[in-house]
Amino acid sequence: MTHIRKAVFPVAGMGTRFLPATKSIPKEMLTLIDRPLIQYAVDEARAAGIEEFIFVSAAGKCALEDYFDTAALLEERLRAKGKTDALAALDRTRMPEGALTILRQAQPLGLGHAVRQARRLIGDEPFAVLLPDDVIAGETGALSQMVAAHRLTGGHMVATMDVARAETASYGVLDVARQDGRLAQARGLVEKPDPARAPSTLAVVGRYILQPSIFDRLADLTPGAGGELQLTDAINADVVDTGVTGYRFAGERFDCGSVAGFVQATVAFALARGDLAAGVRCIVDGDRPAGRIAA
Template identity: 45%
Template sequence: MLQRENNVSDVLRKAIFPAAGLGTRFLPATKASPKEMLPIVDKPMIQYGVEEAISCGLKEIVIITGKHKRSIEDHFDYAFELEDKLRKSGKKKLIEEINRLNKIKIGYIRQGYALGLGHAISCARPFVNDEPFAVILSDDVIDTNETLLKDMVALYKKLKSPILALEKVPVSEVHRYGVIGGTKEGDGVYRIDTLVEKPDRESAPSDLAIIGRYILTPDIFEILSKSKPGKGGEIQLTDAIAKLLKKRPVYGYLFKGKRFDAGDKFGYLKATVHFALKNPELSAQFRSHILEVARKLKR
């Protein structure tokens, strides 16, 4: 039976974007440029996540950055010289596009050492204070028509408990994810009993993997502050949530829509193709090109 916590706010205003990783899968492209700024068609990867947060009513965003990440800050800032040039060229639509996100509150916190997702989240404690918050991993790109985070926000308001986004994955891929065991308690809703970070297929509790959308409560910070490095020598968020399970209910919400793991080269290419085919300016021409390439490969 779904349990509601009564001592936690149901107002969600804040989102954390961990973006301090080294992006080694995309070297040499990410040697001096953030992975989060890799373009998917005409927007950097991180902007898809920021727009998703805004569409859910989240009004304050903090991005956890590191060395060589300054271009993220520049991207979400005003570009006066560019705007002036566009204005003189009569390109009003482009001015509106580049300024669309300038009115939201975005802050930046430096993660001095890349010690894992759990450590990145703990860096945001001064920003979060005692409020619930969302975590968005920008390399998990969700189709713009999907309502995953909106559904999670609505579920949180009912339960006032942490909510993790889940997706069924092939058993051969469970070693790439945090995996949950739990009991189904509603349409796509699971009460989580156990969490294992990157298990082998024999020890995985299920095929339900945690993907890059979380809604967490501030009590996670005390656990993170006492956490020691786990797999890979990093402070794992999954390990901290496993300890949180002993203190309060934690739920998972099963996502069945389109998600792209753009932190992987193949996933990034799939995301690029997907959004190019959705782009009204490119769709017809790009589709024709893909069909032509496919015809040539069949010869």
């Protein structure tokens, strides 16, 4: 199978759930511990072998571009002060020359429309799509797991997880033809179904590996759920010709597009760090950390 070299990151959303913070800060730049959300997605993509990064952005998101640019003055000052750890932390924010392309989505017409913007840059090869709102923690990155599985399956592949039936109305959901371990062959997908009519509880989350045939389907899309051009609908239209496999990844997914999910991720990631776990656990367990000022 062809190596997956390119990835699309839809980052044009307004982040209204996080207002007023997102009035001036792109949602993808909100910091989870000490890295912005976009960095987690880029790191996961790099670990999976991605070489070219395509951001589909919008007006007012220059901070994303600045973040992955060289900060010459900052680096010079850190170097002069011998702050080697801080300099090392900046390494992951660097992109090789020509590796990052930023496109502008002029209108917020949905995820399918955002992915469609990348057609000329993707060309005739399979590619990945990562939604930075979905942060997935695991020993091996979710996209790395999918790339390995995709070598065996081909076609379109979507990351999946089991959800409560009542939650299916918030997701694209697989209509499963057959299941083999972590792989589920789909006969179709339904975007945000009525829970009573959901074909399964296997929900699609923000990682995809797509064949270039998806762009022909995206070109023919009409508005779907929410009046938007849904990527799920385009994938569903390609089930017969290209095939669609759901991959149930190993790891824990956090919906950082919601305030509650962002807080949950912050606590979980802090508890996983040796330098933060003890202090955070005191708060979680209801004990007062040393030095806390009483009300």
